[in-house]
Amino acid sequence: MTTLRLLTAAGPLEVAVHQLVIAGWTGRDRAAVEHHIAELAAIGVPRPSTVPLYYRVASSLLAQAGSIEVLGGRSSGEVEPVLVRHHGAWWLTVGSDHTDRALETQSVAHSKQVCPKPLAATAWHWDEVAAHADELELSSQILERDAWVTYQAGTLAAIRPLASLIEGLAARQAIAEGVVMFCGTLAALPNAAGAAIRPAPQMKLALRDPRLGRVIEHEYRLTALPVVS
Numbered sequence: 001m002t003t004l005r006l007l008t009a010a011g012p013l014e015v016a017v018h019q020l021v022i023a024g025w026t027g028r029d030r031a032a033v034e035h036h037i038a039e040l041a042a043i044g045v046p047r048p049s050t051v052p053l054y055y056r057v058a059s060s061l062l063a064q065a066g067s068i069e070v071l072g073g074r075s076s077g078e079v080e081p082v083l084v085r086h087h088g089a090w091w092l093t094v095g096s097d098h099t100d101r102a103l104e105t106q107s108v109a110h111s112k113q114v115c116p117k118p119l120a121a122t123a124w125h126w127d128e129v130a131a132h133a134d135e136l137e138l139s140s141q142i143l144e145r146d147a148w149v150t151y152q153a154g155t156l157a158a159i160r161p162l163a164s165l166i167e168g169l170a171a172r173q174a175i176a177e178g179v180v181m182f183c184g185t186l187a188a189l190p191n192a193a194g195a196a197i198r199p200a201p202q203m204k205l206a207l208r209d210p211r212l213g214r215v216i217e218h219e220y221r222l223t224a225l226p227v228v229s
Contacts, residue, residue, distance in 0.1 A: 002059045004084065004180070006091065006123040013123070015086045017059040018178035021169060022097055022112050025051035026160045026184025036187055039196050044105030052160065052184070054169055055112050062180065063116040067221045074102040075115050075222070076197055078185040079140035079152050079205045082119060083126065083162060085179040090126035090166070094138070094207035094216050095119040097182050101197065117182065120205065120218035126162075129209060133162060137208040138186060142200035151203070154186040 004015040025048050027033035037047055077096035084091040096118040104111035129136060134157035142151045156162070165183050169175060188196040200222075207216045 002062050004062065004064065004119065005121065006084065006093065007121055008091065008123050008125065009128075010125070013086055013091070015084055015180075016178050017062060017180055018176060019180070020057050020059040020062060020117070021179065021181040022055040022057055022117075023165050023169070023181055023183050024048065024053045024055060024108065026165060028158060028160050032158060032187065036185075039187060040104070043101055043197060045101075045108060046105075048108070052165065052168060054172060055109055057113050057117075059180070061113075061115070061117045062119055063220075064119050064121050066219060067223060068098065068116040068118060069223045069225055070098070070115055071100070071225050072102065072227045073199055073224045075100045076199045077118065077140070077142075077203045077205075077220075078188070079138055080182045080185050081136070081138060081156060081159070081162065081207060083166065083181045083183060084123060085175060085177060087177070091123040092126050092129060092162075092207075093120045093123040094205050094218060095182055096140070096203060096205055096218075096220070097185065101199075118203075118205070118218060118220045120207075120216050122216045124209070124214075124216070128212070130163065132211050135209075135211055137206075137210060139206045139208070141204040142198075143202040144191065144200055148204070149191065150189060151200075152186040152188055158186055159184045
């Protein structure tokens with residue numbers, strides 16, 4: 001069983017994770033969803049059957065360390081708000097739905113199963129931010145040509161309300177203790193060459209609460225393992 005350790009204003013939490021869910025295609029604006037679908041289609045990813053989708057993946061993929069190992073050089077991360085169910089309450093943190101982009105062209109579900117899912121070590125009680133959740137700022141940076149560049153930036157207003165994602169999950173299954181749900185991402189910002197979704201050796205994640213003046217951050221490095229045949 002995977003155990004998460006989270007620092008909160010109420011003290012440290014140890015969460016026994018029983019289920020990991022990746023909510024996909026969660027853009028609030030239909031045009032933005034279509035943009036993300038087209039963005040992924042550009043690298044060969046099939047269109048989803050419906051939106052949003054809730055992918056179940058192994059809870060053992062959660063990784064709070066500062067480095068992960070992936071197979072080959074065609075994976076990339078995407079910053080996401082993450083909800084954690086513990087002691088009857090929801091807690092909010094930030095993570096990366098790191099995904100194998102080569103495998104994604106064959107099966108989104110399979111691609112999400114083969115990469116670790118980096119997660120920060122700090123969380124906020126959902127009740128502290130629920131009323132102003134749309135103001136929360138989500139961003140990521142990647143290391144590109146030895147310089148940090150902004151890869152994604154926006155607010156949670158671009159994502160379906162997290163409360164509605166909880167309701168959508170509850171309509172599909174009973175929500176028990178130890179559920180962790182990644183809640184969707186923002187479009188990648190193209191580089192000078194026009195490339196949007198792209199690999200990078202390091203990534204920084206941030207979830208900022210400008211109203212309460214605080215931030216949750218996480219940084220991780222990739223080690224690409226050789227593809228041997």
